Amino acid sequence: MTKRSLLLTVSLCALLAVSAFSRAEALGQARANHLNDLAQARANAQNGEEVVILGEGDNAFLGLSLQQRTATPQGAVLILHDQGHNPDWPVLLQQARTYLPDVGWNTLSIALPLVGGYATDAETTLNRIALALQRLNQDGQFNLVILGYGEGAYWGARYLSERLQPDQEIGYGLMMVNAKTIEPDLPDLIGSLNIAILDWVSDDDPAALSAADNRRAAARRNQLERFTQIRDPGQASFYNQATPNRTTRRLWGWLRTRMAGREGEVRTVEE
Numbered sequence: 361m362t363k364r365s366l367l368l369t370v371s372l373c374a375l376l377a378v379s380a381f382s383r384a385e386a387l388g389q390a391r392a393n394h395l396n397d398l399a400q401a402r403a404n405a406q407n408g409e410e411v412v413i414l415g416e417g418d419n420a421f422l423g424l425s426l427q428q429r430t431a432t433p434q435g436a437v438l439i440l441h442d443q444g445h446n447p448d449w450p451v452l453l454q455q456a457r458t459y460l461p462d463v464g465w466n467t468l469s470i471a472l473p474l475v476g477g478y479a480t481d482a483e484t485t486l487n488r489i490a491l492a493l494q495r496l497n498q499d500g501q502f503n504l505v506i507l508g509y510g511e512g513a514y515w516g517a518r519y520l521s522e523r524l525q526p527d528q529e530i531g532y533g534l535m536m537v538n539a540k541t542i543e544p545d546l547p548d549l550i551g552s553l554n555i556a557i558l559d560w561v562s563d564d565d566p567a568a569l570s571a572a573d574n575r576r577a578a579a580r581r582n583q584l585e586r587f588t589q590i591r592d593p594g595q596a597s598f599y600n601q602a603t604p605n606r607t608t609r610r611l612w613g614w615l616r617t618r619m620a621g622r623e624g625e626v627r628t629v630e631e
Contacts, residue, residue: 414470414491419484423470423492424448425499426461434464434621435503436496440472440489440512442540447471452537453509456608463612464621466501468492472512482518489519503621505533507611513539514546521549529555533619535611538563541571547578556586556618560610562593588614 410425424447428434439457441449447469448454457467470492473484489506496504508516513536520534533556539546550557557579561572572589579587590610604612 412468412495414495415488419487421470421473421488422447423468423495424457425469425495426458426467428461428464428466430462430464432464432621433466434615435505435619436466436468436499436501437505437507437535437615438489438492438496438516439467439469440506440508440516441469442510442512443472444474445471445509452607453507455604456507456611459604459608460612460615463616465505465615466496466499468496472515485515486519486523489515490523502531503619504531505535505615505619507535507537508539509537511540511543513537514543514549517546517549517553520555521552524553524555526554533557533615535614536560537607537611538568539571539575541565541567546571547574550575550587551578551582551584553584554586557584557588558611558614558618559587559589560607561589561591562607564593586618588618590614 410427412423412425413420414423415421437456437460439447439453441447441453448457453469457469460467470488473481473488493504506516506520508514516534517536517539520532524532534553535558537560539559539561550559559572559575559579561568563569572591576587576589579589592606592610
């Protein structure tokens with residue numbers, strides 16, 4: 361081996377070692393964040409809130425569950441936060457998570473998995489959603505709505521497009537809030553869904569508005585009569601506000617008119 365070849369080999373090994381260390385460090389930080397979130401959630405649990413652990417071993421993750429507080433239960437909402445957010449992220453959906461139980465909806469909030477920093481692994485993410493929906497089934501909930509924010513909106517649509525069976529469509533709905541614009545297949549995923557869909561947009565960035573136009577066009581091409589797109593001005597954080605603001609009222613209103621609970625035959629979620 362020449363001196364130059366030896367130097368190249370050593371350099372490559374060093375780069376691989378740095379890459380492996382960076383990945384291990386990122387995974388370690390993600391695990392630490394998970395444990396910190398769990399400890400914080402347990403410390404803050406109140407008003408009937410339950411911290412639930414889903415999955416097993418290294419794949420275990422936490423969810424925050426609230427039971428509905430009325431005499432007329434409607435169903436359950438699975439909340440998928442944006443990438444890097446925890447299940448009680450204090451922006452945009454935090455109020456919906458805690459308010460919807462007052463109008464008949466159980467809520468279960470989970471975070472997207474972190475795999476190597478901020479990258480998301482498809483199979484891990486879809487299985488996490490399946491486990492959360494299974495938990496809601498086990499709690500007796502079969503009228504289910506996935507409420508996704510940002511990247512969570514994309515994964516909610518993808519899960520329903522890839523894993524929802526035709527005979528389950530009557531029991532599912534999808535609410536997307538400011539769906540991420542970097543996912544080019546989202547319009548096609550929406551076009552494949554024969555369920556009630558709310559596409560709520562408050563981002564006035566030109567790219568976000570163009571992506572919203574594409575989603576609406578896909579719904580029209582596929583004649584999705586139960587697709588609704590709402591464009592509202594952006595809302596500031598309303599963490600711990602006592603009364604529901606416009607966004608929360610819009611989400612609740614759509615649930616009331618499009619997904620009100622009713623009896624019917626259902627199938628449970630299979631991972």
